[in-house]
Every structure is written in structure tokens, then in C-alpha cells.
Amino acid sequence: MPDPAPAIQQHGPLCPRCAGEQARFYRPGAPEDRPQITSPEAAADLLVPLLQDLDREHAVTLNLDVKHRLIATTTVSIGSIDHTFISPREVFRDALSHGAGAVVIAHNHPSGDAEPSRDDERITRRLGQAGEVLDIDVLDHIVIGHQRWVSLARRGALFQRGAVADFHLDERSEVATVGNALRRS
Numbered sequence: 001m002p003d004p005a006p007a008i009q010q011h012g013p014l015c016p017r018c019a020g021e022q023a024r025f026y027r028p029g030a031p032e033d034r035p036q037i038t039s040p041e042a043a044a045d046l047l048v049p050l051l052q053d054l055d056r057e058h059a060v061t062l063n064l065d066v067k068h069r070l071i072a073t074t075t076v077s078i079g080s081i082d083h084t085f086i087s088p089r090e091v092f093r094d095a096l097s098h099g100a101g102a103v104v105i106a107h108n109h110p111s112g113d114a115e116p117s118r119d120d121e122r123i124t125r126r127l128g129q130a131g132e133v134l135d136i137d138v139l140d141h142i143v144i145g146h147q148r149w150v151s152l153a154r155r156g157a158l159f160q161r162g163a164v165a166d167f168h169l170d171e172r173s174e175v176a177t178v179g180n181a182l183r184r185s
Contacts, residue, residue, distance in 0.1 A: 040153065086107065106142040124157040
């Protein structure tokens with residue numbers, strides 16, 4: 001079984017600024033000391049500082065244990081200014097290697113517009129289906145722009161079952177401003 005202690009891992013550099021941001025979220029020690037991701041807002045608190053100001057699209061996953069505590073953050077793709085390829089194979093290879101029970105996928109839009117594309121919605125559904133086969137819950141796919149982020153789970157792009165339905169998706173908007181995610185930190 002993989003060692004859950006390293007809460008941050010990446011397969012390629014994001015950028016020097018992001019390395020410092022990632023280090024800020026590293027929580028060594030027992031699993032109960034690691035951040036618990038119980039809502040899109042909690043995920044955005046970790047993801048917005050990593051992805052908000054990058055000049056190319058980056059796709060990352062938060063690999064979570066069955067109690068939704070952070071095991072690792074992995075970069076699964078670095079693309080161009082207007083797209084990146086999110087491969088279910090890469091997302092779930094990393095999740096399986098970390099022994100994850102759930103994942104949150106996120107990517108940025110360097111244009112600053114967080115509105116998901118049809119391709120974003122399509123890959124979200126594919127990832128949800130692949131996760132069902134592998135028994136790894138896909139809790140959300142978050143698209144991050146400059147001033148706001150969007151939860152595709154709240155938009156209904158993921159089938160709500162079991163742990164996914166418990167991911168506190170009710171009573172809040174599917175769109176949030178970046179400042180709201182960061183103010184709670």
C-alpha cells in the first residue's frame with residue numbers, strides 16, 4: 001500500500017510559484033491531520049492558488065482517501081493556452097497508485113473565463129463512468145478562471161450516488177468567486 005504521508009506529488013513541474021503554494025498545503029503526519037475535502041469550496045481552497053494565474057491549461061487531481069482526506073495532488077496534464085488533454089488513464093493510474101477512494105479533478109482556463117466547455121462536460125461524464133467501473137468516486141471537476149470557479153458536479157455533470165451525493169453539493173451555487181474560496185483559508 002502506498003505511503004499516505006506525502007500529501008503532494010506531481011508528475012511534472014507546475015511552475016516555481018506553484019511549488020511554494022503546494023508546499024503550503026503539505027500536512028505531514030497522521031491521516032487525520034491531512035485536509036479533508038468535503039465540498040467544492042474545500043477543493044477550491046486548495047486548487048485556486050495552484051491554477052488561477054497559470055498561462056497554460058493544467059489539469060490536476062486531488063487524490064483522496066475514503067474519508068476524503070488528501071493523499072496527493074498530481075498534475076495529469078499540461079496543455080496550451082486554450083486546451084489540455086485529460087486522459088482517464090492518467091487520472092486513474094495516479095489514483096490507483098495512491099490507493100485513492102475518491103478524486104477531484106480540476107483544470108484552469110488561462111483566458112480567465114471559468115465557464116466549462118462542452119468538452120469539459122463530456123470528459124467529466126467519461127471520468128465519472130470510468131470511476132464507477134474502478135470503484136473510485138469522482139466527486140467533482142472544477143474549472144478555475146481568474147475571478148471565479150465552476151463546479152461541474154453542481155451543474156449535474158456527475159451522477160450523484162453514495163459518497164458523491166454526500167459531497168455537500170446542495171444549497172450552494174455552481175459558480176463561486178475566487179475571493180470566496182480564499183477568504184475561508
